[in-house]
Amino acid sequence: MAMTCKNGTRECDGCMTCQNEEPVLYDFDGDPIYEDETFYLIEGEYVSADNIMDFVDQYKMTARRGEVYG
Numbered sequence: 001m002a003m004t005c006k007n008g009t010r011e012c013d014g015c016m017t018c019q020n021e022e023p024v025l026y027d028f029d030g031d032p033i034y035e036d037e038t039f040y041l042i043e044g045e046y047v048s049a050d051n052i053m054d055f056v057d058q059y060k061m062t063a064r065r066g067e068v069y070g
Helices: 049-064
Strands: 039-042 045-048
Touching: 039 049, 045 049
Parallel strands: none
Antiparallel strands: 039 045
16 A cells, blocks of 8 residues: 555655655654644643653653652
8 A cells, every 4th residue: 555645635756745844843852843743732841742751751750859840
């Protein structure tokens, strides 16, 4: 089965347009978040789906130091 173009209207022809797009946001770690990517807004921070576990680990470390307030 062939890959579908990001715009969903045709089969991918390798034009790489999808690789040249500008990020819409940046997550807590400075990684880009592109249009149509899943992300979360947690405690005022944008978190990409790819970095959710990194965010959780960082949040836990901050909580252990007593820097998280309810």
